[in-house]
Amino acid sequence: MCNIFVAMMNQAFNFQINNQFTLQLPADTQQQVFPRQVEGAAFSYVLPQKTQQPSLVSLNEPLALALGFTTKDLSNNEIAEVLTGNKIIDGMQPYAMNYGGHQFGQWAGQLGDGRAINLGQIQTDNSGLQTLQLKGAGKTPYSRHADGLAVLRSSIREYLCSEAMFHLGIPTTRALSLCLTGDKVTRDMFYDGNPQEELGAVVCRVSSSFMRFGSFQLPAMRGDKTLLKQMVDFSIKQNFPHLGEPCSKVYIKWYQEISERTCQLIVDWMRVGFVHGVMNTDNMSIIGETIDYGPYGWIDAFDLTWTPNTTDAQGKRYSFGRQPEIGQWNLFQLGNAIYTLIDDAEPLNKILNDYAVKYQRLWLEMMQAKLGLDKLIEESDAPLFNRLEKLMMSIDVDMTLFYRALSSLPQHAHLWQAHFLDCFYQDEPLVEHYFEPFSLWLSDYQQRLTLNSSTQQERQQAMNSVNPKFVLRNYLAQQAIEKAEQGDYSMIEELLQVLQRPYDEQKSYEQYAVKRPTWAKNKAGCSMLSCSS
Helix, strand or coil, rough: CCCCCCECCCCCCEEECHHHHHHCCEEECCCCCCCCCCCCCEEEEEECCCCCCCCEEEEEEHHHHHHHHCCHHCCCHHHHHHHHHCCCCCCCCEEECCCCEEECCCEEEEECCEEEEEEEEEEECEEEEEEEEEEEECCCCCCCCCHHHEEHHHHHHHHHHHHHHHCCCCEEEEEEEEEEEEEEEEECCCCCCEEEEEEEEEEEEECCCEEEHHHHHHHHHHHCHHHHHHHHHHHHHHHHHHHHCCCCCHHHHEEEHHHEEEEEHHHHHHHEEEECCCCHHHCCCCHHHHHHHCCCCCEEECCCCEEEEEEEECCCCCCCHHHHHHHHHHHHHHHHHHHHCCHHHHHHHHHHHHHHHHHHHHHHHHHHHHHCCCCCCCCHHHHHHHHHHHHHHHHHHEEHHHHHHCCCCCHHHHHHHHHHHHHHHHCHHHHHHHHHHHHHHHHHHHHHCCCCCCCCHHHHHHHHCCCCCCCCHHHHHHHHHHHCCCCHHHHHHHHHHCCCCCCCHHHHHHHHCCCCCHHHCCCCCCCCCCCCC
């Protein structure tokens, strides 16, 4: 039964469904959908909420074709019905996943897919099994007191950012489509007692696995070793088959690879200035992808203490500079969860300790690449890198613009201030006051470049291949949202085009490669955001 494929809707949407998650893992025996604790089950079957008048805002056609959609499918009038869950394809058995997690450092118990519903897994030619998941498709047993829906503004942010991350070369869930539901959704955006009706929307996102650290924490915390083992074994067979048949030694290898993937992911976030904003263990992907684009943000002025999440404004637990540390903390919680399957703390502790060592090495290599150095001389380069970050923290320097400008550093020092002027958020007199320590650092950097064997042109090309020119700055996403709420989706499509080539010059889109405007510094949606969907 596990290998049966089901053809979809006769001639339309004719690709293969292969629901391994629901075939191999235990289901919730309760069929009714209402908020409750779900014991002994990996998921609950649940149908998406019928929407009033679904319409397609944007479709990721390259991804759709890679998943097995045909060009005929893409022009099918029913595609919006399918991608909002209004029509369920034959063979699909929609379900919501059951998991728990630590939220802001505190165990929160059962959480689960409160506003996400998986349509099912499909077999693709080049990427194996891929799960289609609708975000904002209605209530599930894990919705608690919420409605399971999403609004247009948060859906646009997820749709754009997941594709921006993909084209930056960073592991991420993908976004297949963005649809309006035709319904209104009530949200209190600022949690200030002033709820408003907003446009309802659904994003269809795609991944080879939506399992999280919390997927294993919940059965472990409940003492359900049987379900815990089933979940770990399934993860290994589905997404880590190269490790071998599940056993104690393979569980350790599995944990080590998760640690390594998580470490590399966070190094990539730091490279491009991405701040996830809510690194709870239920938002950490077991396969090392960026997942759950909520109150994320992109660094404008370089600040290791900055967080985009209003809920985190005081504690700054998930600030930019703390992401590596939180990654290790979350891995510690995952290690605690699987300990009973291994019954040996030593290898788990070693992997956790190795994480810190590996992160430091990868960070140094990342900085080496960002600065265009042919090789790493750790004794002298590490202080150079640390000095730079301290300098960038001392004045408002735009991270993306600075590194991009650094690749074309003029040979003559008297040209440096003018060269970097557009990277500073301060006015020119203040920049001049602060620029002396930057000049000293630039002199040392220029001297360090004399050890390179590459030419200046080769160095610039190498730096520009890791330092993006275009990122999804919050104010850009907010502008696209405001236009879309008025029925104009043109900026969504234009940003998608720009973000598909983040490392290229793209002279015709220079307006998207400038520092945050003054008006956007404190505007809602342009700096910090709440968890409100």
